[in-house]
Amino acid sequence: MNRREFVKSMRAVAGVAAIHGFAFAKEGEKKMKYAVVYFSWSGNTRFAAETVAKKAGADLFEIKAEKPYSGDFGKCCDEAKPECYGKTLRAIKPIGGLDLAKYDLVFVGSPNWWGTMAPPVRTWATQSKESLKGKKVCLFQTHGGGGMQRVGQEFAEIFGDTAKVLPPKAFSGSSIKSNVKALEDFADERIAGK
Numbered sequence: 403m404n405r406r407e408f409v410k411s412m413r414a415v416a417g418v419a420a421i422h423g424f425a426f427a428k429e430g431e432k433k434m435k436y437a438v439v440y441f442s443w444s445g446n447t448r449f450a451a452e453t454v455a456k457k458a459g460a461d462l463f464e465i466k467a468e469k470p471y472s473g474d475f476g477k478c479c480d481e482a483k484p485e486c487y488g489k490t491l492r493a494i495k496p497i498g499g500l501d502l503a504k505y506d507l508v509f510v511g512s513p514n515w516w517g518t519m520a521p522p523v524r525t526w527a528t529q530s531k532e533s534l535k536g537k538k539v540c541l542f543q544t545h546g547g548g549g550m551q552r553v554g555q556e557f558a559e560i561f562g563d564t565a566k567v568l569p570p571k572a573f574s575g576s577s578i579k580s581n582v583k584a585l586e587d588f589a590d591e592r593i594a595g596k
């Protein structure tokens with residue numbers, strides 16, 4: 403095959419790929435890598451994280467407290483309250499396989515606890531802020547009716563000028579399973595830089 407025939411056959415392949423919706427990265431264009439890191443106590447934020455990760459084609463990682471919170475709602479609330487108001491860094495387990503250097507944008511999911519992020523998320527963000535220097539980071543949270551409250555602002559404060567913090571978004575926890583489209587749109591918009 404001469405050069406002309408080669409170019410012709412490549413164009414044909416590109417045409418077929420375009421028809422089938424594949425995209426070829428242009429020369430010099432780097433494939434962006436995404437991660438979703440989340441903490442969830444009762445599963446709503448896990449569902450949101452899985453949905454965002456699927457849409458973004460992102461790797462998914464769970465933050466776990468070294469000492470889990472009580473499985474009883476009232477006891478968990480009592481345990482978490484002083485930590486949330488005191489901005490306590492509750493110890494977390496190391497996240498196996500997470501190398502932040504690989505990613506361009508990291509989505510971070512937290513439930514709204516006492517108006518702010520769950521303490522394990524605060525710990526993770528504090529420990530990770532230097533590794534995320536120059537990268538993009540974006541919070542999403544699920545809540546029980548309070549909306550964003552202090553979550554987004556306190557999350558952004560942790561990063562200061564290390565990572566570029568994209569606009570956070572709050573989702574209702576109780577209706578999270580009927581919010582797949584909103585979660586997918588959120589993923590698409592932040593990836594598009596909106």
Ligand SMILES: Cc1cc2nc3c(=O)[nH]c(=O)nc-3n(C[C@H](O)[C@H](O)[C@H](O)COP(=O)(O)O)c2cc1C
Nearest residue numbers: 442443444445446447513516517544546547548575
């Ligand atoms: C300890 C605790 C504190 C909470 N505090 C708030 C709050 O201040 N505002 C709010 O809207 N929801 C609050 N909620 C409700 C959760 O944010 C909501 O149910 C969320 O979707 C749970 O996410 P998860 O299922 O991923 O744990 C609280 C829940 C718990 C367990």
